[in-house]
Amino acid sequence: MSTNTSLVPNPATLDELCINTIRFLSVDAVQKADSGHPGLPLGAAAMAYVLWTRFLRHNPSDPDWFNRDRFVLSAGHGSMLLYSLLHLTGYDLSMEEIKQFRQWGSKTPGHPERGVVPGVEVTTGPLGQGFANGVGIAMAEAYLAARYNRPGDAVIDHYTYALVSDGDLMEGVASEAASLAGHLRLGKLIYLYDDNRITLASATPVTFTEDHAMRFQSYGWHTQKVADGNDLEAIDQAIRAAQEVTDRPSIILVRTHIGYGSPKQDSTSAHGSPLGPEDVKLTKEKLGWPLTPDFLVPSEASDHFRRAVDVGKQQAAKWEEQMVIYAQKYPDPAKELRSLIHDILPADWDKDIKPFPADAKGLATRAASGKIIQAFFPHLPGFIGGSADLNTSTNTELKDAGNFESPLMKEGDLQGAAGGVWGYEGRNIQYGVREHAMGAIANGMAAHGGIIPYCATFLTFSDYMRPSIRLAALSELKVIYVFTHDSIAMGEDGPTHQPVELLAALRAIPELVVIRPGDANETITAWQMAILLPDKPIALILSRQNMPTLDRSKYASADGLRFGGYILSDAANAAPELILIATGSEVDLAIAAQEKLKSRIAVRVVSMPSWELFEAQTPEYHEQVLPAAVSARISVEAGISQGWHRYTGDKGINIAIDRFGASAPGPVMLREFGFTVDNICEQALTLLKK
Structure with missing residues (x-):
């Protein structure tokens, strides 16, 4: 990287130097690619800088350190902001990759992709998805913390942060997820809202005039406003205040200016197009940045950002020491947790699944699926999920496993809750009628790790969650979908509920494995494959009506599935x-x-x-x-x-x-x-x- 500090005018502070380093690394990459979104990195660099250098617990040397804070760039079009932060703080993302932004084979695609870029938690870009993914990540943390933490031994303890945009908040999936997050009182979920009031085609006064703070307050969120997106101390104080609120998720509305410092500031043209050579020059001049060389990283800024490497190693090492002590005190929970972290299944997880006897009358595969789930889920502590208000129809309730609910809920409010424990240790997620959020939240849970999430609804409603299913496949996330009522045979509800085209639609998604078993014993093998297949989402397509259970002494084994x-x-x-x-x-x-x-x-x-x-x-x-x-x-x-x-x-x-x-x-x-x-x-x- 270029580190010729003699070319850099004396900044007012080291903070300002670092923020401008983020800005112009992003601007230069977008300009070189002649493609991308420079407006968000220019406007949001200051709040991202505060979060990443003062709050975010992460380990650039080991991006998968399990107890790290998670950061989601829901506004994925601003990907160069994230790539700049990853490069500067010492992740395996070279300057050459920054210079190859949006080019064939690079680690810096146009929108962040999980598994391609080290340090990218979830694939984002389709707006609203990252917002809901963050809710799922926070739910996974809450479940694992409730199950494994002990007084004085909080081995699962991290925050989930996200940077969200006007477009994110407009999308319906964000509304669904925000409503559920508020209900669940996810106090370790903190979002920074890049309130720049500009979208691709218009200013928000044309399309988005609600009171955003009041909206989130009505969802049960803690809200704050920061009037100036470049006021580092105000942002710092707001994040600290959000951390103090443990019974509600938090959103901080930060007033920013898209394309900050450029001639295109506060205009739609700053959103999705390079500034152009002349405007890049004018922006650098206005913010006191050298015109040459491009991709400049002053040594002072580099040294400051790279502190994250040593700090991250220390934090991870301290956690490992904590895990050793925890294992000495609680050997069985520690062994179980380690298995979840490393995706190791118990050898006998399916030992209680019994073959179904031949039966001419048979049973619906949704009913067979329900029996199979009850047999194996006690052996898979990371198996957690629910339905979009259809658990009795999809046969997906985990018996006596409790509801995943805030422990602050009053017991009398839990009418219809599953038996057993209730609180964040409950394993039945009551999603309500929120299919799209359900799909995106399940993606977040899978991305967190330690969880095998499942979600269920009627097949005809799978299109409500299709964008999330597609992103699960693109991201190689292990999410299991249980889609019941799979054909015209469901009958009287009519064509609105008869999913004639949706098997083909699901099969069209690359990397999604679609399984439609033909009887109860094929359903056993289908579930075994769903649990065993790594790094792929799986859709189980199940019937409402009974079908015969075939005599496998006469016909081939259902293992053929x-x-x-x-x-x-x-x-x-x-x-x-x-x-x-x-x-x-x-x-x-x-x-x-x-x-x-x-x-x-x-x-x-x-x-x-x-x-x-x-x-x-x-x-x-x-x-x-x-x-x-x-x-x-x-x-x-x-x-x-x-x-x-x-x-x-x-x-x-x-x-x-x-x-x-x-x-x-x-x-x-x-x-x-x-x-x-x-x-x-x-x-x-x-x-x-x-």
Whole structure:
């Protein structure tokens, strides 16, 4: 880095020198890339500087130190602010990477990405997501602290900070998350609001005129205002005051100026475009910064920022010493906590899951899922989650595990709460009707570490949380989604609740593993895969209606689900002439059709609960299950046909629903849309012209 301090005019203070270093490292990177958002780093550098140098407990040498404070840049468009801070404080982010901002293969993408940039806690950019992620991080800290801390031994003890923007606060996901955070009284959650009153296309007086402080007060937050975003002591005092408020989350409204010091200050043009060479020059002149060289880091500033390295090592070492003492006093909780921190599952976590006996009547996979959850969750202390006010319908309540609630709640206020403990140690999260916040909060919990979060709702409402699901996949976060009421078979509620297109929509998200089990025993394997798969979100797609539990002495083991698709029932004593491929509740139809056709056609039935798991198998396995020589193929799934052609080919048939459903009893719906044994057989005979 350049450290020629002779080029730097004497600043009024070291603080001012450091703040301007952040500003112009950001401005120069945006300008070199000819792309990016310089306005936020110019305006918010001062408050970020105060937070990072006076409050944030972190370890640049070990970004994953577990008891670190978490910082979320929810306003992810201002990514160069975060990259500048990471570089300056000693993270593994070189000046060369700063100079490669927004370029192919760099560690400095246009918006912060977890797993790409050391020190980035969550992937942000879609506004409001980071706001809600921070709530999830704070909830994870509260749960682990309640479970493992002991009087005088607080081994889990950190703050969650975020820098949020006007755009974040406008997004509905932030409102949902803020409402829940206030209800839960998350006192270790502190947000700095970059109140610059400018968005991409307009000033906020055009779009956003509510009283922001009163809004958050009504949610149950502690609020403060700082009139000048460059007043370091006022910001310092506000953060200290927020730390003193332990029974409410805090938001500090800091009045800043987007594009501070530039000719574009306080204008929309400062938001999302480089300043341009001439305005960069004028900004540097106004703030007393040398015109050359670019990417200047004065040695005084570098030395000041790099103190974070030694301080961080000391804090982490002190915590490790604390953990040693804790382990001596409380060996079992310490062992359990270490396992959670390092993502180590108990060897026998699924020992109490019992196979379901064959049963022609069977049960819904949502009901099977509920029984399976009850069998394994006591062995997985990091397994915590809930539903969007649908726990009785999704069968996802953890029995006698209590509600995750503020310990300050009055017991009489907890009507309908799960049995057992209640407080932050409770493992059932009552999200209320807040699907989008639920998804984003689960991402935050997963990002925190030590937690396997799950969340549940009807499949038709998965679109309410789609942006969060997408970010979980992009970030390689292990979040488990339980989506029930998966097809037109739910019946009378009608097309508003019949998710014909949403299996295809979820399958379209890269890195998301979608599993639609075909009976209760496939549901066991689906849950085992959901727990065991690392670094991927998993969506379990479950039925409302009963379906037969197959006799696995007659049909292939449900363990075949691990491969995504498997030969469930093969043609007897002959090579198959026709392959029926089905998922979920349609698997039984395919089995029945095979039985009816067996005197005329050699039929193979393939259960295909997960395309993603199947695609991960070898070409040899694909050929074994779906031999190329057998072109007569029929898929059977109560959803749209999109995507099925990859398995049925040009000569195949897709029994599907390429329109919205209707309101009628489930059996009537299935009959009218062709999901019957007779229709499958008719289509098969037509296909083979027999």
